[in-house]
Amino acid sequence: NNIDALQPLETTISDMERFKDATTLDLHCPNCSSEFPFGGIVPSNHYLMCYNGLQCKNCEKIFSTIQLTSQLESSIRSHISLYYAGWLICDDITCGNVTRQISVFGKRCLNDGCTGVMRYRYTDKQLYNQLLYFDSLFDREKNKNQEIKPLYHEGDPDFPTEKLNDSSIRALSEQNRELFEVNRGVVQKYLSDCGRRYVDMGSIFEFMA
Amino acid sequence: DPQKYKFRTMRQNLIDASDVLDEQIEIFTKIIQEHYNLSPNQFSDPTIQSQSEIYTVGRIVPDSPTFEGRLNTESIALETSRILGIGRRVRLDLSNIKELSLFCGQIVGLRGKNANNENFLVDEILSLPYPDAPVSTEEEIKGFQENFNNETMKVIVTSGPYFSETNIDMTPLIDFVDKINNQVKPHVVIMFGPFIDLTNPLISSGSIPTFPNLKIQPKTLDELFTKVMTPILKTINSQIQVILIPCTRDALSQHASYPQDSFDRKQLQLPKNFKCFTNPSTFQLNETFFGCSNVDIFKDLKEVTKGGETSSRNRFDRISEHILQQRRYYPIFPGGTRNVKIDKEKKIFKHIAGADLEVPYLGLTEFVGNVTPDVMIFPSEMPRFARVIQNVIMINPGRFIKQKGGKGTFAQITITKPSLEDDKLTKMENDDESVYLHNVWKRARVDLVST
Numbered sequence: 001n002n003i004d005a006l007q008p009l010e011t012t013i014s015d016m017e018r019f020k021d022a023t024t025l026d027l028h029c030p031n032c033s034s035e036f037p038f039g040g041i042v043p044s045n046h047y048l049m050c051y052n053g054l055q056c057k058n059c060e061k062i063f064s065t066i067q068l069t070s071q072l073e074s075s076i077r078s079h080i081s082l083y084y085a086g087w088l089i090c091d092d093i094t095c096g097n098v099t100r101q102i103s104v105f106g107k108r109c110l111n112d113g114c115t116g117v118m119r120y121r122y123t124d125k126q127l128y129n130q131l132l133y134f135d136s137l138f139d140r141e142k143n144k145n146q147e148i149k150p151l152y153h154e155g156d157p158d159f160p161t162e163k164l165n166d167s168s169i170r171a172l173s174e175q176n177r178e179l180f181e182v183n184r185g186v187v188q189k190y191l192s193d194c195g196r197r198y199v200d201m202g203s204i205f206e207f208m209a
Numbered sequence: 210d211p212q213k214y215k216f217r218t219m220r221q222n223l224i225d226a227s228d229v230l231d232e233q234i235e236i237f238t239k240i241i242q243e244h245y246n247l248s249p250n251q252f253s254d255p256t257i258q259s260q261s262e263i264y265t266v267g268r269i270v271p272d273s274p275t276f277e278g279r280l281n282t283e284s285i286a287l288e289t290s291r292i293l294g295i296g297r298r299v300r301l302d303l304s305n306i307k308e309l310s311l312f313c314g315q316i317v318g319l320r321g322k323n324a325n326n327e328n329f330l331v332d333e334i335l336s337l338p339y340p341d342a343p344v345s346t347e348e349e350i351k352g353f354q355e356n357f358n359n360e361t362m363k364v365i366v367t368s369g370p371y372f373s374e375t376n377i378d379m380t381p382l383i384d385f386v387d388k389i390n391n392q393v394k395p396h397v398v399i400m401f402g403p404f405i406d407l408t409n410p411l412i413s414s415g416s417i418p419t420f421p422n423l424k425i426q427p428k429t430l431d432e433l434f435t436k437v438m439t440p441i442l443k444t445i446n447s448q449i450q451v452i453l454i455p456c457t458r459d460a461l462s463q464h465a466s467y468p469q470d471s472f473d474r475k476q477l478q479l480p481k482n483f484k485c486f487t488n489p490s491t492f493q494l495n496e497t498f499f500g501c502s503n504v505d506i507f508k509d510l511k512e513v514t515k516g517g518e519t520s521s522r523n524r525f526d527r528i529s530e531h532i533l534q535q536r537r538y539y540p541i542f543p544g545g546t547r548n549v550k551i552d553k554e555k556k557i558f559k560h561i562a563g564a565d566l567e568v569p570y571l572g573l574t575e576f577v578g579n580v581t582p583d584v585m586i587f588p589s590e591m592p593r594f595a596r597v598i599q600n601v602i603m604i605n606p607g608r609f610i611k612q613k614g615g616k617g618t619f620a621q622i623t624i625t626k627p628s629l630e631d632d633k634l635t636k637m638e639n640d641d642e643s644v645y646l647h648n649v650w651k652r653a654r655v656d657l658v659s660t
Contacts, residue, residue, distance in 0.1 A: 081565055
């Protein structure tokens, strides 16, 4: 029957699967200018979550809250801007046309004779998932339960040498409560304006109009 | 209608986008038909071969979808509407045209012939009619005169950034507020964003210092504004009305696309003499219509030009005429983007900002009521200017502060009050009631002042 043909609900997909294409939050140390990806309260050779916040392992500087939130917000906005650059890609792999041109028939490929279908290369779903990934980094429950997408895999050159134990992760999540809430607030500012989060009742009930 | 800008962002639909792009061609087909007194059957499909000369309307596009960089006269095509040419594109042969200025996204009317099924040989580019100027009735003018105790209306226009890329120093803003409160005393101040520019390297790299004067340090960029900039802006004399217009690079707006919703005045903790307008926006101060748009069209519009007469003209004049003819604040498509090189050898670029067009809503960027504003303001990184083009005052006030902290500029507009006696207003005879052109360009003076 029809129910078998339905896609799994978005909410039932695991974070690992949902965030597999999400890019990392790359931070810049305002003191020593070293660059590193931030992945929540996880082991890293470059940074440490300590009791007073985020610390650069290179110079031992502790980031002030705004030094972290401003980078998070800049990252979010460059993702949004990339989305609005409106790059399209043709789904016919023998064509693969990548362009910012849109035909007056939006889905039609502009290469002569190609019957492929154009779609946004950076989709609104990808953007939404990217924002949810940033949100998860500052989610205390997910940090405590160690459900955050790992930054490194075993064998990566940068795979962290030290590990964090469960109880310190839990303690650090609580101690950085305020810092995490403020950062989540920044992500929520954009999630609250994100059209994908809301069901378009108008289009669902269009047939009644 | 500002309510229409309150749409949710980050969910563009390709079909809605293409509907708008198709509609733009349709709108101009009607305008051209009426203006040149042509009948609909004189227009036909330029993408197919024909024996006779035809009229056609379409959008200027590159002849290859993967074309990047600057167009030239050999690489231009015309895109037809769904109705006229089922959306097909045809290369243009412009060898018969002596003078031209074309850009991607421009809607044009052409006369010519497709004789070989390969390209459309253009014999004439039909110049698009300029939209009408706004008018007022005698009664309205008398009302506007009464609003004025002063002889002249004074408007100040500034455009961000308001602090440099080397330090977050508010002294220039403090000095500016002092100057307008005590010397200039304008009626209105129009301030364009960015107030907190996310592409400022200090902001994007998190190099934000502590503020020794503050008991509680700002935790977010929104708080950086309310704790550091709001207290300064609040000292603007409450008799002065202040209009804020956002920018898509502004941290203060979660609506990061153009057309862009206005700021929330209460969230910015600003008093009631502040008004927050959309980007773009059209509004009236006394009789004068202002059109404001905060995307850098003077930087982004890259023309293909041909002919000595065209190229010897001022580029800002040509672009201004394009804006007026296209009846949209940002007629370029696709919109401009800004990239930075992150790997010099491999030539890898990172996207950092752009025009961020919300294509399905581009209708909101068209001139309101098909009328040209009297004064149009387009902040740009290009050199500041104030020019009169087709009786419209076009202004780029220039940046408030230079990247490295040097003094920038603002614009000061003074407009003498409208008078029915001094012959500066042009009387237009209508059917039942006579109305007057504002002729603001005859009554206004624009100074570009160092901050």
